[in-house]
Amino acid sequence: MPNKKEKEGIALFDLDQTLTAWDTQLLFCNWVLRHEPGRRLYLAVFLPLLLLARVLGAEGLKRIFLSFLWGMSRDRLEELVAGFVEHYVPQEFYPSMLDVVVREREKGRRLVLVSASPEFYARPLGEALGFDASYGTRVEFGNVMPLFPDFPGGNNKREVKVDRLLEEGEIEHKRLQENSSGFSDSMVDLPMLDLCEEVTVVNPGEALQEIAESRGWVIARPERPFTGRLGMAWRGVRQICGLDDKAP
Secondary structure, three states, X not given: XXXXXXXXXXXXXXXXXXXXXXXXXXXXXXXXXXXXXXXXXXXXXXXXXHOOHHHHHHHHHHHHHHHHHOOOEHHHHHHHHHHHHHHHOOOOEOHHHHHHHHHHHHOOOEEEEEXXXXXXXXXXXXXXXXXXXXXXXXXXXXXXXXXXXXXXXXXXXXXXXXXXXXXXXXXXXXXXXXXXXXXXXXXXXXXXXXOOOEEEEEOOOHHHHHHHXXXXXXXXXXXXXXXXXXXXXXHHHXXXXXXXXXXX
């Protein structure tokens, strides 16, 4: 990994729906279930608790969702992650956004992936995509994955992303960074985007589009591999059940 001081400037990228059209947590779940079908039993735990999503919050629901990995050894998880990265990079990523990554590298900026996705696969994904550093939600586990793993440092969303960048020494303060750019699809990334001189929002919703237009941000609209929210939701349902046949 290049030393932080060897590069001038920084480019901060979200992952899901920014570099790829999909939620990589669902893609990875599908990958695991296609290789270990018996793990579909996790749905007996996850689906009933899904009804309590508002009470559990994003972090609580994510911990429950990861029950599809319950009892898996670290070695087996790393093996599955390696196969997942090899299979999905770059075929499930927006070609135009991967071109943006290349252009940001050519500007001499340090490329940093900052995702809410579990770090145990976000970091290898980032490495495969050519990022200098990749940070996700840290998942606490030893040699075997627990039923509902803890997230030391919290769910890597909203202000937590900025705190993580500070912790890792990627930024020195919570103010505008010189020679910087930020890329995201989501309103929840506004704390991270506010650090950046140049901002690009990817297929934004109405609220984020209004903010982007008012601030003069770039709006990118790479073509999505589905039609409408129903198309995305239907494939997402197949993924959490391990029925997406795009994974071998």
